[in-house]
Amino acid sequence: MDESGDRDLLKFTFYRGRVGLYALLKVLGIGKGDQVATQAYTCLAVPEGIIASGAAPTYVDIDEYTLTMDPDDLAEKISPTTRAVIIQHTFGIPARMDRIAEIAADKGISIIEDCCHTLSSTYRGVPVGTFGVGAFCSYEWGKPLVVGIGGSVLLNDKAVAGKMDELYRNFVYPPLVKVLKIQLQYHGFQLLYRPSTYWKIKALFHALSSAGLAEGNYNPIDGATAPDYSYRLAKSLVKRLSVKKKNTEKHVERSRWVVEVFKSTIKNDGISHPVIPQEGEAVFVRYPLFTDKKVLLIERAKLAGVEMADWYNSPVHPLSGDSLALVKYALGSCPHAERACTRVVSLPTHVKTSWRDVDKIVSFLNKVEL
Ligand SMILES: *Cc1c(COP(=O)(O)O)cnc(C)c1O
Numbered sequence: 001m002d003e004s005g006d007r008d009l010l011k012f013t014f015y016r017g018r019v020g021l022y023a024l025l026k027v028l029g030i031g032k033g034d035q036v037a038t039q040a041y042t043c044l045a046v047p048e049g050i051i052a053s054g055a056a057p058t059y060v061d062i063d064e065y066t067l068t069m070d071p072d073d074l075a076e077k078i079s080p081t082t083r084a085v086i087i088q089h090t091f092g093i094p095a096r097m098d099r100i101a102e103i104a105a106d107k108g109i110s111i112i113e114d115c116c117h118t119l120s121s122t123y124r125g126v127p128v129g130t131f132g133v134g135a136f137c138s139y140e141w142g143k144p145l146v147v148g149i150g151g152s153v154l155l156n157d158k159a160v161a162g163k164m165d166e167l168y169r170n171f172v173y174p175p176l177v178k179v180l181k182i183q184l185q186y187h188g189f190q191l192l193y194r195p196s197t198y199w200k201i202k203a204l205f206h207a208l209s210s211a212g213l214a215e216g217n218y219n220p221i222d223g224a225t226a227p228d229y230s231y232r233l234a235k236s237l238v239k240r241l242s243v244k245k246k247n248t249e250k251h252v253e254r255s256r257w258v259v260e261v262f263k264s265t266i267k268n269d270g271i272s273h274p275v276i277p278q279e280g281e282a283v284f285v286r287y288p289l290f291t292d293k294k295v296l297l298i299e300r301a302k303l304a305g306v307e308m309a310d311w312y313n314s315p316v317h318p319l320s321g322d323s324l325a326l327v328k329y330a331l332g333s334c335p336h337a338e339r340a341c342t343r344v345v346s347l348p349t350h351v352k353t354s355w356r357d358v359d360k361i362v363s364f365l366n367k368v369e370l
Pocket of ligand 1: 016017018019042043117137138139140151
């Protein structure tokens with residue numbers, strides 16, 4: 001692979017991360033009749049981007065303890081029509097890139113990395129986002145860099161970057177009303193949200209998006225391509241990204257110390273910690289924990305005012321039941337992913353997580369009876 005691609009976060013910016021994924025599939029010539037492998041235990045944004053390109057998703061199971069793709073299941077699920085595999089570094093835990101790269105090379109398929117949870121983790125000392133033909137990331141709430149709504153594509157191959165240059169000219173700026181809504185949401189969020197207000201903000205966002213006042217997270221899967229897929233990132237958000245990008249190291253440092261405290265002080269017989277592959281180093285966007293009493297734990301955390309997220313609640317979050325078939329997920333096809341949905345909760349690690357928040361979270365978890 002030609003190493004001189006284009007890895008500047010500011011070069012190819014899009015309305016959302018999934019729009020970047022869509023564009024990347026397009027420049028790779030992937031579309032109708034093709035399959036794209038992706039892990040279960042992901043969010044709808046990923047299959048949405050695949051389906052928008054015309055291709056269809058194939059789901060690969062995860063390793064139960066790292067929550068990233070199981071290479072053996074990937075080898076089994078690849079078919080003659082599989083053209084690419086999307087590797088998600090879940091919560092920041094790097095996937096087993098050596099085995100995955102071997103399999104992809106052997107089968108002649110492209111690797112695309114989903115770096116929405118991290119751009120700072122490494123595998124054998126090599127940063128994620130550099131293993132495949134390209135990677136995409138996202139700037140929504142809860143991501144390492146929050147800009148409002150948005151995403152970027154990073155490219156590791158010069159020829160592909162050249163094609164992206166051409167395709168990118170067709171992307172237009174989103175309508176002003178959409179941008180204003182995103183800006184309002186961003187400023188409201190910055191002002192109101194901290195780990196201690198998590199549950200209130202969550203309820204408020206749900207109320208606003210049900211009323212159509214906030215920019216919701218997903219488009220209908222109805223065979224039509226949403227207008228989102230023709231938009232680049234608004235100029236005002238690109239500007240914010242260029243400022244925030246400079247603070248990456250601050251985010252990484254905070255995440256490291258918060259996780260260090262969580263790892264060394266959370267001790268509860270009903271809770272276990274994640275596993276990181278020996279060759280990898282994880283910079284967590286959130287810190288996942290495993291429990292057999294997920295529903296009970298979250299209920300108690302809510303009562304205690306302790307931030308605790310429940311994602312992913314479904315192998316293709318937030319879909320459930322019959323709607324999983326809309327994105328071609330067959331219940332029972334990825335048992336480890338389905339089990340993880342019933343067992344994983346996660347804690348904040350971002351810059352707004354203060355020493356007091358960490359202290360409150362740890363004392364809650366060490367006392368709670370499960
Ligand atoms: C947030 C996220 C995306 C894409 O999000 P957009 O809303 O399209 O920016 C994709 N994959 C994962 C794992 C994510 O967390």
